[in-house]
Amino acid sequence: MKERQATRLPTMQEVLALMVGFIAIMFLYINVFDLPIQLALFTSWFLVMALGLRLGLSYDSMQKGLIDGIHNGMEAVLVLITVGALIGTWIAGGIVPSIIYYGLSVMNPQIFLCAAFLICAITSLSTGTSFGTAGTAGVAMMGIGYSFGIPLPLVAGAVISGAYVGDKMSPLSDTTVMTASLCKVSLVDHIRSMALVSGPAALIAALLFLVVGFFYVKEGADIQRAEQAMQALNAHFTINGWLLLPAAAVIALLIRRYPAIPVITLGAVMGAVCAWLAQGVELLDAVRTAYFGNAMQSDVDFLNTLLNRGGIESMLGVIALILFALGLGGLMERVGVLQAICNGFLRWANNPGRLTVSTMLGGFFGNFFGGAAYVSLITASTITEKNYDQQGIDRRVLSRNAEAGGTITTPMVPWTDGGVFMATTLGVSTLGYLPFLWYHMLVILISLFYGFANIAIWRTASSDDTQDAPSRAAISTANS
Template identity: 65%
Template sequence: MVKEKRLPNLPEVIFVLVSFIVIMYVFVAQIGLPIQLALFVSWFVIMLVGLKIGYTYSDLQDGILKGIHNGLEAVLVLITVGALIGTWIAGGIVPSIIYYGLTIINPTIFLFAAFVICTLTSLATGTSFGTAGTAGIAMMGIGHSFGIPIALVAGAVISGAYVGDKMSPLSDTTIMTASLTKVNLIEHIKSMLYVSVPAWVLTGLLFIFTGLFYVNKSGDLSRAEATMASLQEHFHIGWYMLIPAVIVIILLAMKKPSIPTIAFGALLGAIWSFLFQDMTILDAIKTSYSGFAIESGVDFIDNLLNRGGIVSMLDVIVLILFALGVGGLMEKIGILQVICNTMLAWADNAGKVTLSTIISGFFGNFFGGAAYVSIITASKITEKNYDRLGIDRRVLSRNTEAGGTVTTPMVPWSDGGVYMATVLGVSTLSYLPFLWFNFLAVFITLIYGFTNKFIWYTNDSDSEDTDQQIASL
């Protein structure tokens, strides 16, 4: 006899969520097991509940596969970025960017400069992953040479990278959010300006003040000079080394698909290694898989440049696959739907519906492990409340980005959190306090919700106010 399927009740949902948190804490913080194992064990907790409420093993497998399928693009991007980092270091591309950055950027304004550079790169390319894997790792090298704490530099890099991930019309998350919320893409971006502009300005000021009052200019230049000398000793440095980076940025800005574009960039890095860095073609190609290795005699140069390659991403890929499986299982057995129904009964004004969207987005990142999951949970769990309260869908799309996109790098096991930690060489919890743009975007969004500022409604009188607010932007 086939057992009839039903939705999990609230105690069952709470059991799953609490169990997940306990497993993550015990495995990672108490007994020191890999986070991948914690996520894998979490599968069984969710599957047990799924079997109890009538789902078959085949149903549960379908949920896992669907969850992984939804985030598979991020896995492929990780593979190509790993190859790119390896060949770009071997080809002298990253060392040249670091070298020239050290010659033109003053240490006291470096954090602001890194934030601006990564902002412009992400806006032009529409990808936070691509920004961190190219401009980001160069900024990490420059900041490290200036003696600035790498967690602080990572905060500037990731903050800038997520400006474009949130705002660029080329960004897949921006396009996906507009599509899911049924909002015109340009209108979606315009609505986000109300949050992103003040958040960007405040973040820039914070990095300027931090540089002026925290960074010791005179003390850091000696390390920068040593770095430049070591780079010149081990690499051929020249303006032509920057050509692959320029080509990749242009292709991404032209909205070419990110995976083949980044893979092409990795190929250019291997070619540059052969042409300009005295490597054999075989060794140059090997760096795309195994990464680059150097013994310069300078510890921080070795720590910075001994990285990259596809193999460096394998642990990360396993982690993301398990995290995506968790999200797929939760969606399959109806946990997300139960939470949606609970939100519908609670959120009865603009402030609460804004908060519920942000919580739902963070929920998608925390339990689903991917930005794509968080955008789905933020928009689909709460969209009925916006319609019921007569709130314009542009507010939903804006709040979805605040709850879903910008919270992704805050979760250590999400695709964004794992990627940033791996590529930049800084743990998520270390750079977390310095994600100033991301935190400010969430905070400003909540202020608007609870003060009813820039909350547009679908009725006639409020539509007039909305048009006046848009005109004044």
């Protein structure tokens, strides 16, 4: 703290120069030199450190900020490890193939996109985890969509859109609970406020996926690929209804709010047991799939594309990327870049519309530079919270906008934990599925519309504004 008082915050010119340097490094490493994105983020550490040294910070102080940033996101890393093990054993155990098989047998291709969105939305609302949803129901939906001949980026858009309905709205979601806590809003009030945005966004997104499904998949469409996939699944796996029980058990335990990491690990163990007992895999080989993933050779592209994946090993590159991104976020926080941006927003955001924009940009910057939803929620909630109080706008509006700018934009940035996880798990690049994240885009647009149209912008009891008296009375009652 003493060191922070002895240094200065970066100027906006220095912040802009840092942003330009960061974007240049990312572009050159990825598009020109064809180097891994992990190296680009690692190099960016030293760009931020150079600014920190210019501002008078010591290396030890900046290293502590880097380590703190990594520490704050370690839960996501542990979830990645367990989900990687689960995907590997669930494929080898025939759990994912059985879900795909039965899905192909009962689902109409024309309504598939809407159904995939709704299934993933219900799963995520029930479990509170977008990662768990994408790694289980999402992988199965990708297989079904592939068999119907629907482009995988479009299927991934439906899966991720549904997965983030619950990540943003479920009382079981860590980001939902965290945002309510950061904004000092009760969890119930936070969810009710978000429902005014997420409800219409989810409804419109479902309709869009339904319309596109009917438009893209003509009535009486050729389902020969789906039939071939079912035959191939039958040939390579034992398909049985009881193999769905591990998936049902994992979802049920998550619904009952048991910790995600041991529950997902238990699911991986059940997958290995299924591979041993149901698929005839040697016990040690079944256990190995938890680390190395499933491996099989088939003449069917569908099986080779979708079912040769999973395992902890497949997540190691993702984990390295997330660690670099989290470290970068911790450095940004320690050097004062985020605080400098906050101060700039304080002068500009003088009405509800601009306040909404500034909060959402704060969340996006947290994802862009911090690489994780946790960082984005902190930046979104802290950058403009004083402005909400000064303008007499209720904190429920802050919490709603923080989720719209933080949680929602996480899978839109290729190097965030959410972006990397979704791309790796579903086999579609971030830029590939980005145009089809219709739920995410609708949440952002509706939030902006509410801000500039002054809709659902509640005033606090201390505000001089005389409108929305019923809301003020409700707030006073809730606070008492």
